[in-house]
Amino acid sequence: MFTLDNIRPAFKAAIPIMLGYVAIGIPCGILSASIGMNALQVFMMCALFYSGAGQFMIPNMWIAGAPIASIILSVSFVNTRQMLYSAAFAPWCENVSKKLAFWFAATVTDESFGVNTQQFEKGGWSVQRATFVNLFSQSSWTVSCVVGVFVGNAIDIPLVIAAFAMTSIFICLLVTQKLTAPNVVAAITAMVGVFVCKLVGLSGPAIFIGALVGVVCAIVFSRIREGGSGWSR
């Protein structure tokens, strides 16, 4: 596990995520400090909760005076999309120990899901390396958030622009997917799904529902295209 053979390629693959996490982790730490969270609390959030979206939502909703139950529900709703990543990684974890599978699964984020999926598809990737990608990413996120608590408002990172680093990473992951017809159907219907969710006020679980819509449409599409045999293959 802890060999340079695993660590070096994992670090290389994690660099884009790590840099992106510095750019949004520092503002996240600043925001957390502004609702009275101390460095220890922020550290614990990063170590045990580890969710970019969630760690922005909690302070924002707290500032807005939202009741605790509504904060918990909204944040948990947003994180439902993690179930899809977890399911997608299951086949790759077939032959690894339960302990490793647990550490790997427990440290997946949107970005590390993307990078590791790309590497697994490319070939020559292992769950060990993927776990190191997760841990490097989490370390970068944790250090950046804690630094944010200490620097406070001394530095001003325009969050909207910094966050576009993540959007760009997702765009790159999307356009480097295999250009098969069902994949295109999955992507387009997922986008429509997200937009419709937002339109009807379901912006919390929009990513989860949208992605689910995309997966279902792609399945239906490939069944129809297979034709004849239909559902009874």
Place this chain on the structure above:
Amino acid sequence: MEPISWTGFWIVFGTCAITMLACRVLPLFLLKGRELPERVTEALGFIPPAAFAALVANDLLTPGMFAAGFWPAGAPLVAALIVVVVARLSKSLLLSAIAGVVAYALLVMI
């Protein structure tokens, strides 16, 4: 606004951390080590393109985003197009991220 207390912190953070861990770990352990039907494996393979598209759409699209005119609301979309080109040519996440941030920063200055 009242600063968050340790009790409040534990309730919010503890519950969120537990639901998060469940979402992250349970599906993998439910599927791991089973003989998955071909159909399920195929469906799992559609998760990456659907999820990446959903993440992109979530960042870029908001109903009513052009209510105040095409600019500056269109800046992220134009920056996104630039990223698409850079990503197709370079296939590099790092270059895409840098190009995206630079393009977006320049576009909002216009």
